[in-house]
Amino acid sequence: MATEEDVKVFSFDVDGTLVSKSFTDAVWLRGIPEAYAEQKGLSIEDAYAIIKSDYERVGDESIEWYRIDYWLRKYGLELTPEELFTRYRNEVHVYEDVEHVLKELRSAGYDLVISSNATMEFIEFQIPPVIRRLFSHIFSATSHFGEVKKSNSFYTRVCQILNVEPHQMVHVGDHWVFDFLNPREIGINAYFLDRSGSTNKWHRYIINSLEEVLKMFGDKV
Ligand SMILES: [Mg+2]
Structure with a gap:
Protein backbone atom coordinates (compact mmCIF):
# COMPACT_ATOMS: atom_id res chain seq x y z
CA MET A 1 0.00 0.00 0.00
CA ALA A 2 1.19 3.49 -0.80
CA THR A 3 2.42 5.62 2.03
CA GLU A 4 2.05 9.34 2.18
CA GLU A 5 5.82 9.71 1.65
CA ASP A 6 5.55 8.12 -1.80
CA VAL A 7 2.51 9.92 -3.09
CA LYS A 8 2.86 13.28 -4.81
CA VAL A 9 -0.19 13.50 -7.04
CA PHE A 10 -3.89 12.77 -6.62
CA SER A 11 -5.81 12.20 -9.82
CA PHE A 12 -9.59 12.19 -10.15
CA ASP A 13 -12.10 11.02 -12.71
CA VAL A 14 -14.99 13.46 -13.39
CA ASP A 15 -18.37 11.86 -14.19
CA GLY A 16 -19.58 9.82 -11.24
CA THR A 17 -16.57 10.91 -9.17
CA LEU A 18 -16.51 14.72 -8.89
CA VAL A 19 -19.92 15.33 -10.47
CA SER A 20 -23.03 13.22 -10.91
CA LYS A 21 -23.95 11.91 -14.35
CA VAL A 92 -24.76 20.03 -12.85
CA HIS A 93 -24.21 18.53 -9.45
CA VAL A 94 -20.80 18.55 -7.75
CA TYR A 95 -20.72 15.94 -4.99
CA GLU A 96 -20.70 17.36 -1.48
CA ASP A 97 -17.37 15.90 -0.37
CA VAL A 98 -15.40 17.25 -3.34
CA GLU A 99 -14.47 20.77 -2.30
CA HIS A 100 -13.51 19.83 1.24
CA VAL A 101 -11.38 16.83 0.28
CA LEU A 102 -9.60 18.62 -2.55
CA LYS A 103 -8.80 21.63 -0.40
CA GLU A 104 -7.42 19.42 2.37
CA LEU A 105 -5.22 17.54 -0.08
CA ARG A 106 -3.99 20.78 -1.64
CA SER A 107 -3.13 22.31 1.70
CA ALA A 108 -1.24 19.14 2.59
CA GLY A 109 0.95 19.89 -0.43
CA TYR A 110 -0.29 17.33 -2.92
CA ASP A 111 -0.60 18.12 -6.61
CA LEU A 112 -4.15 17.51 -7.91
CA VAL A 113 -5.08 16.59 -11.47
CA ILE A 114 -8.14 15.47 -13.43
CA SER A 115 -7.88 12.35 -15.61
CA SER A 116 -11.12 12.05 -17.53
CA ASN A 117 -12.57 10.43 -20.56
CA ALA A 118 -14.95 13.35 -21.07
CA THR A 119 -14.14 16.08 -23.58
CA MET A 120 -12.88 19.41 -22.29
CA GLU A 121 -16.20 21.21 -22.97
CA PHE A 122 -18.00 18.87 -20.58
CA ILE A 123 -15.28 19.06 -17.95
CA GLU A 124 -15.03 22.85 -18.03
CA PHE A 125 -18.77 23.39 -17.91
CA GLN A 126 -19.29 21.09 -14.95
CA ILE A 127 -16.35 21.94 -12.72
CA PRO A 128 -16.85 25.41 -11.22
CA PRO A 129 -13.85 27.78 -11.10
CA VAL A 130 -13.55 27.51 -7.29
CA ILE A 131 -12.80 23.80 -7.73
CA ARG A 132 -11.03 23.96 -11.08
CA ARG A 133 -8.33 26.24 -9.72
CA LEU A 134 -7.30 23.51 -7.26
CA PHE A 135 -6.07 21.35 -10.16
CA SER A 136 -2.67 21.85 -11.77
CA HIS A 137 -3.59 19.85 -14.88
CA ILE A 138 -6.70 18.58 -16.61
CA PHE A 139 -6.14 15.54 -18.84
CA SER A 140 -8.92 14.55 -21.23
CA ALA A 141 -8.30 11.21 -22.96
CA THR A 142 -10.60 12.24 -25.81
CA SER A 143 -9.66 15.93 -26.23
CA HIS A 144 -5.92 15.76 -25.58
CA PHE A 145 -4.83 12.25 -26.54
CA GLY A 146 -7.45 11.24 -29.12
CA GLU A 147 -8.18 8.08 -27.10
CA VAL A 148 -11.67 6.85 -26.33
CA LYS A 149 -10.84 5.04 -23.12
CA LYS A 150 -8.44 5.62 -20.29
CA SER A 151 -5.89 2.96 -21.20
CA ASN A 152 -2.58 2.03 -19.63
CA SER A 153 -0.86 4.24 -22.17
CA PHE A 154 -3.09 7.17 -21.19
CA TYR A 155 -1.95 6.87 -17.58
CA THR A 156 1.67 6.34 -18.61
CA ARG A 157 1.56 9.61 -20.55
CA VAL A 158 -0.06 11.43 -17.66
CA CYS A 159 2.74 10.27 -15.33
CA GLN A 160 5.37 11.28 -17.87
CA ILE A 161 3.90 14.76 -18.28
CA LEU A 162 3.71 15.19 -14.51
CA ASN A 163 7.20 13.72 -14.15
CA VAL A 164 6.18 11.23 -11.47
CA GLU A 165 6.47 7.46 -11.15
CA PRO A 166 3.15 5.58 -11.15
CA HIS A 167 3.56 4.65 -7.48
CA GLN A 168 3.69 8.36 -6.66
CA MET A 169 0.14 8.81 -7.95
CA VAL A 170 -3.24 8.01 -6.44
CA HIS A 171 -6.16 7.81 -8.86
CA VAL A 172 -9.82 7.70 -7.83
CA GLY A 173 -12.73 6.95 -10.15
CA ASP A 174 -15.93 5.03 -10.57
CA HIS A 175 -15.18 2.79 -13.57
CA TRP A 176 -13.82 -0.64 -12.68
CA VAL A 177 -11.62 -1.00 -15.77
CA PHE A 178 -10.73 2.56 -16.75
CA ASP A 179 -10.28 3.97 -13.26
CA PHE A 180 -9.16 0.92 -11.35
CA LEU A 181 -7.72 -2.04 -13.28
CA ASN A 182 -5.91 -0.05 -15.98
CA PRO A 183 -4.10 2.39 -13.67
CA ARG A 184 -3.32 -0.41 -11.18
CA GLU A 185 -1.76 -2.42 -13.98
CA ILE A 186 1.01 0.16 -14.37
CA GLY A 187 1.46 0.63 -10.62
CA ILE A 188 -0.73 3.63 -9.86
CA ASN A 189 -2.46 3.47 -6.46
CA ALA A 190 -5.98 3.38 -7.86
CA TYR A 191 -9.14 3.29 -5.77
CA PHE A 192 -12.53 2.26 -7.04
CA LEU A 193 -15.19 4.72 -5.92
CA ASP A 194 -18.65 3.28 -5.46
CA ARG A 195 -20.83 6.16 -4.29
CA SER A 196 -23.92 3.97 -4.19
CA GLY A 197 -22.27 1.79 -1.56
CA SER A 198 -23.68 -1.26 -3.32
CA THR A 199 -20.35 -2.96 -4.02
CA ASN A 200 -19.33 -5.24 -1.24
CA LYS A 201 -16.13 -3.74 0.14
CA TRP A 202 -14.25 -6.99 -0.32
CA HIS A 203 -10.93 -5.22 -0.43
CA ARG A 204 -9.41 -2.03 0.81
CA TYR A 205 -9.24 -0.43 -2.65
CA ILE A 206 -13.00 0.01 -2.80
CA ILE A 207 -14.21 3.26 -1.26
CA ASN A 208 -17.63 4.89 -0.93
CA SER A 209 -16.65 8.54 -0.65
CA LEU A 210 -13.69 10.84 -1.21
CA GLU A 211 -13.46 11.38 2.55
CA GLU A 212 -12.03 7.86 2.77
CA VAL A 213 -9.04 9.02 0.71
CA LEU A 214 -8.34 11.67 3.32
CA LYS A 215 -8.51 9.07 6.07
CA MET A 216 -6.04 6.82 4.26
CA PHE A 217 -3.50 9.52 3.64
CA GLY A 218 -4.41 11.19 6.87
CA ASP A 219 -1.01 11.53 8.51
CA LYS A 220 0.06 14.31 6.24
CA VAL A 221 -3.37 15.93 5.96
MG1 LIG B 1 -16.60 8.17 -14.18
Missing part, protein backbone atom coordinates in the same frame (compact mmCIF):
# COMPACT_ATOMS: atom_id res chain seq x y z
CA SER A 22 -27.21 13.87 -14.48
CA PHE A 23 -25.86 16.74 -16.61
CA THR A 24 -24.18 14.49 -19.18
CA ASP A 25 -27.29 12.32 -19.42
CA ALA A 26 -29.50 15.40 -19.82
CA VAL A 27 -27.38 16.76 -22.68
CA TRP A 28 -27.18 13.49 -24.63
CA LEU A 29 -30.53 11.90 -23.87
CA ARG A 30 -32.76 14.98 -23.67
CA GLY A 31 -30.92 17.94 -25.17
CA ILE A 32 -29.91 16.56 -28.54
CA PRO A 33 -33.22 14.69 -29.17
CA GLU A 34 -35.31 17.70 -28.12
CA ALA A 35 -33.37 20.11 -30.33
CA TYR A 36 -33.62 17.68 -33.25
CA ALA A 37 -37.36 17.18 -32.71
CA GLU A 38 -37.91 20.93 -32.65
CA GLN A 39 -35.88 21.54 -35.79
CA LYS A 40 -37.46 18.72 -37.82
CA GLY A 41 -40.98 18.97 -36.43
CA LEU A 42 -40.82 15.45 -35.05
CA SER A 43 -42.21 14.11 -31.84
CA ILE A 44 -39.63 13.82 -29.05
CA GLU A 45 -40.16 10.05 -29.05
CA ASP A 46 -39.38 9.73 -32.78
CA ALA A 47 -36.36 12.01 -32.51
CA TYR A 48 -35.11 10.07 -29.52
CA ALA A 49 -35.45 6.74 -31.35
CA ILE A 50 -33.48 8.04 -34.35
CA ILE A 51 -30.74 9.53 -32.22
CA LYS A 52 -30.45 6.57 -29.91
CA SER A 53 -29.88 4.27 -32.87
CA ASP A 54 -27.30 6.69 -34.31
CA TYR A 55 -25.47 6.73 -30.96
CA GLU A 56 -25.41 2.95 -31.00
CA ARG A 57 -24.22 2.80 -34.60
CA VAL A 58 -21.33 5.20 -33.99
CA GLY A 59 -20.55 3.48 -30.69
CA ASP A 60 -18.34 4.43 -27.79
CA GLU A 61 -15.24 2.97 -29.44
CA SER A 62 -15.34 5.85 -31.89
CA ILE A 63 -14.01 9.29 -30.95
CA GLU A 64 -17.02 10.99 -32.63
CA TRP A 65 -19.31 9.47 -30.03
CA TYR A 66 -17.82 11.82 -27.42
CA ARG A 67 -17.76 15.01 -29.51
CA ILE A 68 -20.73 17.25 -29.04
CA ASP A 69 -19.86 19.38 -32.11
CA TYR A 70 -19.91 16.23 -34.28
CA TRP A 71 -23.53 15.55 -33.26
CA LEU A 72 -24.65 19.16 -33.56
CA ARG A 73 -23.21 19.26 -37.08
CA LYS A 74 -24.53 15.83 -38.02
CA TYR A 75 -28.12 16.90 -37.32
CA GLY A 76 -27.62 20.45 -38.60
CA LEU A 77 -28.65 21.85 -35.21
CA GLU A 78 -28.29 25.60 -35.02
CA LEU A 79 -27.05 25.54 -31.50
CA THR A 80 -23.63 25.94 -29.91
CA PRO A 81 -22.44 23.50 -27.25
CA GLU A 82 -22.60 26.39 -24.75
CA GLU A 83 -26.24 27.11 -25.58
CA LEU A 84 -27.11 23.45 -25.22
CA PHE A 85 -25.18 23.09 -21.97
CA THR A 86 -26.75 26.22 -20.52
CA ARG A 87 -30.22 24.70 -20.91
CA TYR A 88 -29.19 21.98 -18.48
CA ARG A 89 -26.96 23.92 -16.10
CA ASN A 90 -29.30 23.08 -13.23
CA GLU A 91 -28.42 19.43 -13.76
Whole structure:
Protein backbone atom coordinates (compact mmCIF):
# COMPACT_ATOMS: atom_id res chain seq x y z
CA MET A 1 0.00 0.00 0.00
CA ALA A 2 1.19 3.49 -0.80
CA THR A 3 2.42 5.62 2.03
CA GLU A 4 2.05 9.34 2.18
CA GLU A 5 5.82 9.71 1.65
CA ASP A 6 5.55 8.12 -1.80
CA VAL A 7 2.51 9.92 -3.09
CA LYS A 8 2.86 13.28 -4.81
CA VAL A 9 -0.19 13.50 -7.04
CA PHE A 10 -3.89 12.77 -6.62
CA SER A 11 -5.81 12.20 -9.82
CA PHE A 12 -9.59 12.19 -10.15
CA ASP A 13 -12.10 11.02 -12.71
CA VAL A 14 -14.99 13.46 -13.39
CA ASP A 15 -18.37 11.86 -14.19
CA GLY A 16 -19.58 9.82 -11.24
CA THR A 17 -16.57 10.91 -9.17
CA LEU A 18 -16.51 14.72 -8.89
CA VAL A 19 -19.92 15.33 -10.47
CA SER A 20 -23.03 13.22 -10.91
CA LYS A 21 -23.95 11.91 -14.35
CA SER A 22 -27.21 13.87 -14.48
CA PHE A 23 -25.86 16.74 -16.61
CA THR A 24 -24.18 14.49 -19.18
CA ASP A 25 -27.29 12.32 -19.42
CA ALA A 26 -29.50 15.40 -19.82
CA VAL A 27 -27.38 16.76 -22.68
CA TRP A 28 -27.18 13.49 -24.63
CA LEU A 29 -30.53 11.90 -23.87
CA ARG A 30 -32.76 14.98 -23.67
CA GLY A 31 -30.92 17.94 -25.17
CA ILE A 32 -29.91 16.56 -28.54
CA PRO A 33 -33.22 14.69 -29.17
CA GLU A 34 -35.31 17.70 -28.12
CA ALA A 35 -33.37 20.11 -30.33
CA TYR A 36 -33.62 17.68 -33.25
CA ALA A 37 -37.36 17.18 -32.71
CA GLU A 38 -37.91 20.93 -32.65
CA GLN A 39 -35.88 21.54 -35.79
CA LYS A 40 -37.46 18.72 -37.82
CA GLY A 41 -40.98 18.97 -36.43
CA LEU A 42 -40.82 15.45 -35.05
CA SER A 43 -42.21 14.11 -31.84
CA ILE A 44 -39.63 13.82 -29.05
CA GLU A 45 -40.16 10.05 -29.05
CA ASP A 46 -39.38 9.73 -32.78
CA ALA A 47 -36.36 12.01 -32.51
CA TYR A 48 -35.11 10.07 -29.52
CA ALA A 49 -35.45 6.74 -31.35
CA ILE A 50 -33.48 8.04 -34.35
CA ILE A 51 -30.74 9.53 -32.22
CA LYS A 52 -30.45 6.57 -29.91
CA SER A 53 -29.88 4.27 -32.87
CA ASP A 54 -27.30 6.69 -34.31
CA TYR A 55 -25.47 6.73 -30.96
CA GLU A 56 -25.41 2.95 -31.00
CA ARG A 57 -24.22 2.80 -34.60
CA VAL A 58 -21.33 5.20 -33.99
CA GLY A 59 -20.55 3.48 -30.69
CA ASP A 60 -18.34 4.43 -27.79
CA GLU A 61 -15.24 2.97 -29.44
CA SER A 62 -15.34 5.85 -31.89
CA ILE A 63 -14.01 9.29 -30.95
CA GLU A 64 -17.02 10.99 -32.63
CA TRP A 65 -19.31 9.47 -30.03
CA TYR A 66 -17.82 11.82 -27.42
CA ARG A 67 -17.76 15.01 -29.51
CA ILE A 68 -20.73 17.25 -29.04
CA ASP A 69 -19.86 19.38 -32.11
CA TYR A 70 -19.91 16.23 -34.28
CA TRP A 71 -23.53 15.55 -33.26
CA LEU A 72 -24.65 19.16 -33.56
CA ARG A 73 -23.21 19.26 -37.08
CA LYS A 74 -24.53 15.83 -38.02
CA TYR A 75 -28.12 16.90 -37.32
CA GLY A 76 -27.62 20.45 -38.60
CA LEU A 77 -28.65 21.85 -35.21
CA GLU A 78 -28.29 25.60 -35.02
CA LEU A 79 -27.05 25.54 -31.50
CA THR A 80 -23.63 25.94 -29.91
CA PRO A 81 -22.44 23.50 -27.25
CA GLU A 82 -22.60 26.39 -24.75
CA GLU A 83 -26.24 27.11 -25.58
CA LEU A 84 -27.11 23.45 -25.22
CA PHE A 85 -25.18 23.09 -21.97
CA THR A 86 -26.75 26.22 -20.52
CA ARG A 87 -30.22 24.70 -20.91
CA TYR A 88 -29.19 21.98 -18.48
CA ARG A 89 -26.96 23.92 -16.10
CA ASN A 90 -29.30 23.08 -13.23
CA GLU A 91 -28.42 19.43 -13.76
CA VAL A 92 -24.76 20.03 -12.85
CA HIS A 93 -24.21 18.53 -9.45
CA VAL A 94 -20.80 18.55 -7.75
CA TYR A 95 -20.72 15.94 -4.99
CA GLU A 96 -20.70 17.36 -1.48
CA ASP A 97 -17.37 15.90 -0.37
CA VAL A 98 -15.40 17.25 -3.34
CA GLU A 99 -14.47 20.77 -2.30
CA HIS A 100 -13.51 19.83 1.24
CA VAL A 101 -11.38 16.83 0.28
CA LEU A 102 -9.60 18.62 -2.55
CA LYS A 103 -8.80 21.63 -0.40
CA GLU A 104 -7.42 19.42 2.37
CA LEU A 105 -5.22 17.54 -0.08
CA ARG A 106 -3.99 20.78 -1.64
CA SER A 107 -3.13 22.31 1.70
CA ALA A 108 -1.24 19.14 2.59
CA GLY A 109 0.95 19.89 -0.43
CA TYR A 110 -0.29 17.33 -2.92
CA ASP A 111 -0.60 18.12 -6.61
CA LEU A 112 -4.15 17.51 -7.91
CA VAL A 113 -5.08 16.59 -11.47
CA ILE A 114 -8.14 15.47 -13.43
CA SER A 115 -7.88 12.35 -15.61
CA SER A 116 -11.12 12.05 -17.53
CA ASN A 117 -12.57 10.43 -20.56
CA ALA A 118 -14.95 13.35 -21.07
CA THR A 119 -14.14 16.08 -23.58
CA MET A 120 -12.88 19.41 -22.29
CA GLU A 121 -16.20 21.21 -22.97
CA PHE A 122 -18.00 18.87 -20.58
CA ILE A 123 -15.28 19.06 -17.95
CA GLU A 124 -15.03 22.85 -18.03
CA PHE A 125 -18.77 23.39 -17.91
CA GLN A 126 -19.29 21.09 -14.95
CA ILE A 127 -16.35 21.94 -12.72
CA PRO A 128 -16.85 25.41 -11.22
CA PRO A 129 -13.85 27.78 -11.10
CA VAL A 130 -13.55 27.51 -7.29
CA ILE A 131 -12.80 23.80 -7.73
CA ARG A 132 -11.03 23.96 -11.08
CA ARG A 133 -8.33 26.24 -9.72
CA LEU A 134 -7.30 23.51 -7.26
CA PHE A 135 -6.07 21.35 -10.16
CA SER A 136 -2.67 21.85 -11.77
CA HIS A 137 -3.59 19.85 -14.88
CA ILE A 138 -6.70 18.58 -16.61
CA PHE A 139 -6.14 15.54 -18.84
CA SER A 140 -8.92 14.55 -21.23
CA ALA A 141 -8.30 11.21 -22.96
CA THR A 142 -10.60 12.24 -25.81
CA SER A 143 -9.66 15.93 -26.23
CA HIS A 144 -5.92 15.76 -25.58
CA PHE A 145 -4.83 12.25 -26.54
CA GLY A 146 -7.45 11.24 -29.12
CA GLU A 147 -8.18 8.08 -27.10
CA VAL A 148 -11.67 6.85 -26.33
CA LYS A 149 -10.84 5.04 -23.12
CA LYS A 150 -8.44 5.62 -20.29
CA SER A 151 -5.89 2.96 -21.20
CA ASN A 152 -2.58 2.03 -19.63
CA SER A 153 -0.86 4.24 -22.17
CA PHE A 154 -3.09 7.17 -21.19
CA TYR A 155 -1.95 6.87 -17.58
CA THR A 156 1.67 6.34 -18.61
CA ARG A 157 1.56 9.61 -20.55
CA VAL A 158 -0.06 11.43 -17.66
CA CYS A 159 2.74 10.27 -15.33
CA GLN A 160 5.37 11.28 -17.87
CA ILE A 161 3.90 14.76 -18.28
CA LEU A 162 3.71 15.19 -14.51
CA ASN A 163 7.20 13.72 -14.15
CA VAL A 164 6.18 11.23 -11.47
CA GLU A 165 6.47 7.46 -11.15
CA PRO A 166 3.15 5.58 -11.15
CA HIS A 167 3.56 4.65 -7.48
CA GLN A 168 3.69 8.36 -6.66
CA MET A 169 0.14 8.81 -7.95
CA VAL A 170 -3.24 8.01 -6.44
CA HIS A 171 -6.16 7.81 -8.86
CA VAL A 172 -9.82 7.70 -7.83
CA GLY A 173 -12.73 6.95 -10.15
CA ASP A 174 -15.93 5.03 -10.57
CA HIS A 175 -15.18 2.79 -13.57
CA TRP A 176 -13.82 -0.64 -12.68
CA VAL A 177 -11.62 -1.00 -15.77
CA PHE A 178 -10.73 2.56 -16.75
CA ASP A 179 -10.28 3.97 -13.26
CA PHE A 180 -9.16 0.92 -11.35
CA LEU A 181 -7.72 -2.04 -13.28
CA ASN A 182 -5.91 -0.05 -15.98
CA PRO A 183 -4.10 2.39 -13.67
CA ARG A 184 -3.32 -0.41 -11.18
CA GLU A 185 -1.76 -2.42 -13.98
CA ILE A 186 1.01 0.16 -14.37
CA GLY A 187 1.46 0.63 -10.62
CA ILE A 188 -0.73 3.63 -9.86
CA ASN A 189 -2.46 3.47 -6.46
CA ALA A 190 -5.98 3.38 -7.86
CA TYR A 191 -9.14 3.29 -5.77
CA PHE A 192 -12.53 2.26 -7.04
CA LEU A 193 -15.19 4.72 -5.92
CA ASP A 194 -18.65 3.28 -5.46
CA ARG A 195 -20.83 6.16 -4.29
CA SER A 196 -23.92 3.97 -4.19
CA GLY A 197 -22.27 1.79 -1.56
CA SER A 198 -23.68 -1.26 -3.32
CA THR A 199 -20.35 -2.96 -4.02
CA ASN A 200 -19.33 -5.24 -1.24
CA LYS A 201 -16.13 -3.74 0.14
CA TRP A 202 -14.25 -6.99 -0.32
CA HIS A 203 -10.93 -5.22 -0.43
CA ARG A 204 -9.41 -2.03 0.81
CA TYR A 205 -9.24 -0.43 -2.65
CA ILE A 206 -13.00 0.01 -2.80
CA ILE A 207 -14.21 3.26 -1.26
CA ASN A 208 -17.63 4.89 -0.93
CA SER A 209 -16.65 8.54 -0.65
CA LEU A 210 -13.69 10.84 -1.21
CA GLU A 211 -13.46 11.38 2.55
CA GLU A 212 -12.03 7.86 2.77
CA VAL A 213 -9.04 9.02 0.71
CA LEU A 214 -8.34 11.67 3.32
CA LYS A 215 -8.51 9.07 6.07
CA MET A 216 -6.04 6.82 4.26
CA PHE A 217 -3.50 9.52 3.64
CA GLY A 218 -4.41 11.19 6.87
CA ASP A 219 -1.01 11.53 8.51
CA LYS A 220 0.06 14.31 6.24
CA VAL A 221 -3.37 15.93 5.96
MG1 LIG B 1 -16.60 8.17 -14.18
